[in-house]
Amino acid sequence: MIKLTFYVLFCVVMTKSFTMLTTHLKCRGGIYPRSKIERFPVPDDKVDWSSEYKQYQPPDYTESSINGKPWADPNIGGSNFQPKWNDVDGKVSRVSHMGPYRITNGYPQNPIGRTGICGRGILGRWGPNHAADPVVTRWKRLESGKMVLDRDNKPILQFVAIKRGDTGEWALPGGMVDPGEKVTATAIREFQEEATNFLVMSDEEKEEWAQKFHEFFKEGEIVYKGYVDDRRNTDNAWMETVAYNFHDDNGSIVGALKLHAGDDAVGVRWVDATPYISLYASHDTILKEVLKQRIDSLR
Known part of the structure; x- marks a missing residue:
């Protein structure tokens, strides 16, 4: 029974690791689109948030030209922006197909792992963009x-x-x-x-x-x-x-x-x-x- 439990846990961990490395490649490393901002390097074994990475210092980037657009969120921290994370927020769905995501220091956390850059980049929504x-x-x-x-x-x-x-x-x-x-x-x-x-x-x-x-x-x-x-x-x-x-x-x-x-x-x-x-x-x-x-x- 113990061996079977260990095997099941091993399979779960390996499946999660495989998913991270096969669905999280193009958004790691290199220059961020439409910018000159270079992502902080994220090795395969540092993708998972649970992996210790004390050196991790990703640049913070949100394209200024999208601020104020009707399809874009305001910056986090403003008094006029109180999003309902992991829920339907008015007409905007902030629910992830991946299940509930973590909120760390007020910011939604990518459910797959580190990308080498934080902020909103050129995406309209914090969290999932559907x-x-x-x-x-x-x-x-x-x-x-x-x-x-x-x-x-x-x-x-x-x-x-x-x-x-x-x-x-x-x-x-x-x-x-x-x-x-x-x-x-x-x-x-x-x-x-x-x-x-x-x-x-x-x-x-x-x-x-x-x-x-x-x-x-x-x-x-x-x-x-x-x-x-x-x-x-x-x-x-x-x-x-x-x-x-x-x-x-x-x-x-x-x-x-x-x-x-x-x-x-x-x-x-x-x-x-x-x-x-x-x-x-x-x-x-x-x-x-x-x-x-x-x-x-x-x-």
């Missing part, structure tokens, strides 16, 4: 409609990817959840704004596609909910997302829609999904899960 990522997929087909197969005689899954204007990386067409907005609504809105020509359609075309979008986006499946390894993360503010897979099995709905880069995207296209693909933040991890689930569904 996003939604739609993973829109189809099977790759010839013009005749016949499925294209890979070398192993398996269908090839494709997904809609946008090229981010800020980093130049390919990513899922997601975005931030507005206060009081349902996550599913965010996913639909972001896909329309970033990956389709919806914003430049005529009123007649919008009406035609609105019904198709409404039906198509009712069938989404949650494939991931949690922390995002985003370069914007800090010790006190971090990205989380809910990712949905919307699959166009015969390619007749979204698969037939002309893609058009909009909003913050500078490019958009259908991309073949592979286990080795590299995308922005944790998007490649999300896509790999979708790929696995879709291939499994064919068996």
Whole structure:
């Protein structure tokens, strides 16, 4: 019994360590985005807050230009800002998908660990910043409609990817959840704004596609909910997302829609999904899960 208990505890610790090191890489080390601030080095064995790190002196950085923005929190400590941590605060959700997070000296603490920088960085909220990522997929087909197969005689899954204007990386067409907005609504809105020509359609075309979008986006499946390894993360503010897979099995709905880069995207296209693909933040991890689930569904 003692050996079994020890083994279970060992597995829990190892799983937690693996999660930290595989979901907390891009937000450690290097220059913080849109700044000249260099993060304090955080070795793998110092990520966990429980690991002693007396030398840890991260720079404190909050981009001044976001202060006063309607989507941004005020600085902590002001009399006009009394946030309800780990709760729904008015229309703003400060609840983490990772479970309750600690408040240390009045500041929310990144649930995964140290990032080498404290403050809010360029994120709008202290604590969790919620996003939604739609993973829109189809099977790759010839013009005749016949499925294209890979070398192993398996269908090839494709997904809609946008090229981010800020980093130049390919990513899922997601975005931030507005206060009081349902996550599913965010996913639909972001896909329309970033990956389709919806914003430049005529009123007649919008009406035609609105019904198709409404039906198509009712069938989404949650494939991931949690922390995002985003370069914007800090010790006190971090990205989380809910990712949905919307699959166009015969390619007749979204698969037939002309893609058009909009909003913050500078490019958009259908991309073949592979286990080795590299995308922005944790998007490649999300896509790999979708790929696995879709291939499994064919068996």
